[in-house]
Amino acid sequence: MSDKSGLSIKGESIQSLYGSYLKEIFLVNRRYQRKLVWTVEEKRSFINSIVNGYPVPLVLLAEITNGAERKLEIIDGMQRINAIMSFIDQEFDLDGQYFDLDTMADTKILKDNEVIEQKKDILDRKVCADIVRYQVPLSVFQESGESHIDEVFRRLNSGGRHLSKQELRQAGAVSKFASIVRKLASNIRGDSSPSDILNLNSMKKISITNKNLDYGVPVDKIFWVHNNIITKEDLRQSKDEEVIADVVAWVSSDKGIRSSSDILDQLYGFNEDEAESSLSSSIELQIQKLNEEIVISNVQYVFDEIIRIVDLSGKTFNNLLFDNQQAKIARYFQIVFYAFYDILINENMEISDSARLIESLDKAGDRTINLAGGGGNWSAKEKQTQSDALVGVIKKCFSKRNDNDPSRNQWVTKFENILMQSSTEQTLYDFKVGLHPLNDNGKNLDLDTFSKVIKTLTAMANTLPGATGYCILGVADTKGCSERHKEIYGGNPVPYLSFRITGVNGEAEKHHGSVDKYFTKLVQLVKNQPISERDKDKISRNIASVRYFDKEIIILKIESGETPSIYDGKYYVRHGSNVDEVKPENFSELFARFHG
Known part of the structure; x- marks a missing residue:
């Protein structure tokens, strides 16, 4: 490689990588990196490749220096590095056997100090020694600004084989719109962090539980899954962010916006032609007029009020709206959200009769909201018509508020996110x-x-x-x-x-x-x-x-x-x-x- 590229390619032993992991050398940027999403079966398959000496894909890192401190930001390969580290840390087994902690000095010290507990049965020491000697191919380039790293990441994943479409939209996006969606999605899932940059060691604390992998955020307790609005698998594919992107675009726009995959691409400026960038520019301008923090505050407040009413009902959102639980009701949630937003924010009202409101929402999905079936394209007219119909039914449960600061009531979500953020900072x-x-x-x-x-x-x-x-x-x-x-x-x-x-x-x-x-x-x-x-x-x-x-x-x-x-x-x-x-x-x- 030429010196101009600043790129070096080398092999590094797993033992050396684990030492760097303990020193918190590896960084993850949440602006473009996924959560930990590999299943335990995928992790085992990767470790099995190493045991058998098969070649594994290149891990791409960006070297970042801050004074005398050197860090490595993971551009591609986070799931693979985590699979290696979590296997050594006893988080999963290989064919019923766990890594022998006495194989390396670092892990033996951790075991002796009771930081990590050795699980049984123990994998043969020779096999473990072969694992830690395995040379993982690394490609390291010198950081030359955030935009450079973002572009490298986008190009690596442009085929869409590894990331969901929404993850690709959000990857490295720096617009106010993308920032609002990212923050709100994290707040509502409960996986927010005080900074976009985290140590790899902290990722499991803000990742969603997976089959046989006990991460920090229990998937069954996440609002979307608990209320049967979005499935677990759809959540892992970031469908919740698509819903929130729709919501943010709707409340930020001075005119209704239809929903579709194509519209989401336009909102993120995902395609570069002039026609498609005009929508993202328009929304960005509206957000600047409203102020980014006010948009977040208003949307979060409405979410919190919906969550509070659903909790008071003693039912899930799905069971409150329907006599028999329905599948894929994200659009119904959006209609309820738009109706609440119109009353709480646009008309500056507050809920005055919670019991009556619950009664009005009971079976509203069967009786009041009448959405056309299926289809990827959701018209702005149907959104407006259906939310207006629901407003007509529930508005009697609200009254004019005496102050202009609805954000005072959103501290419940803030409080939970403070607790979550403290685990990583x-x-x-x-x-x-x-x-x-x-x-x-x-x-x-x-x-x-x-x-x-x-x-x-x-x-x-x-x-x-x-x-x-x-x-x-x-x-x-x-x-x-x-x-x-x-x-x-x-x-x-x-x-x-x-x-x-x-x-x-x-x-x-x-x-x-x-x-x-x-x-x-x-x-x-x-x-x-x-x-x-x-x-x-x-x-x-x-x-x-x-x-x-x-x-x-x-x-x-x-x-x-x-x-x-x-x-x-x-x-x-x-x-x-x-x-x-x-x-x-x-x-x-x-x-x-x-x-x-």
Whole structure:
């Protein structure tokens, strides 16, 4: 290869790749990479090829350097690398036998330290040694900007044999429209992450469970699957993103848009001719007028209200709309969404009678909504006619709202996504079961703990410009803490991922009389903290009380300013879950983060 290409091709042993994996060298960019989608059978087949010494496809990596730090972004081959690493990590077997952890020094140390448990039966050591010596073909090129990597990825997958059509549309798309769809889809699935760039090690935490593969997001609990709107397989093919793309295009447009595969291609500017790029340009302009965050906020709010009503009904969305459960009802969901959006957002109303609304929606798919059968092309006229018909039936259950901020009610989804995001990025998230000691002397609020919370928030703000940090009160991150809270205040915690949501209800009512009084007390305490007026204002204005099931959660939030945040005359930064003071000799490095 010529030097100009910056491309090198080499073989690297699996033992060496595993060492890089442990050092978190491999990066995944969620703007264009899929989730972990290989089944356990596909993973076994790949490992079997290695055992038999067969050649395997080239893994394509982009070398990214940030100062002295070197990382490798996976452009093609994420499923293959993950198959190798997860086999070594005992996540699946080969013909009933597991990789022998004593084969490599790295895995033996992990076993001895009880980080990984050796599963039985154990694969023959010689076979394992052959596996770790196997040379995986790598092609590494020097990064020359995001657009270059995006184009390489698109070209590799342009045949569509590996990715679904929607995944190809989203791959590397940088428009505001694509960004909104990606964010909303992740929020609703529950696999959001604080950044598009993740370590390969974190991918299983935000991937959807597969057959015999226990990833972080249980597929049966995802809104679309739980409510029988989209099948599990269609979800893995990103059909949920197609629905959300339709929705975002509809609410962002000043005129109705029909739905079809061709229209989706146009919305993403997937084809380059002028006629097709005009629709994407038009939607992009409308989104700029509305503001990207407002579009996300409004759509998310309507989703949350639909989810709340369906949950109150005690049925799934499918069973609420139909007497007998139907297949493939994504279009029916869209009609309900458009009707809710028209009333909640366009007419600035709120639900005033939930019971009556549930009654009005009951069997609405059989009685009120009348969609033409099948077909890939869905006319704008039918969308409008059917949503108008549903509005006529359900509008009596709404009343004019007194404020103009529907986004205040979307914190439930935000809260769940904060919990999910914290699993891949500890630095910007902190959790406390409460501010009163969990002992017999817990009457008085622990001011030292509260001060540490504020200090931690300022450290989060110093991570980098534009950072947003959260401290959540009412969440136990250990079983022991949760059980002690139950002993003192009673009530069962609500589980979510590895967290136990205890709420602050108990300590608020016992020691302050009510959650409202407790909330007011915290706002007052913020004003007395030794932080800048800017940060006092940011934290005070953004403090929120969220009801999650029957638990009251308090969320404290900080956003980075143009200069580092200071606490009691000192600067702090956060590394993982540790808060460290910045020494004077390191001030220049800290300020350089904010001033380039």
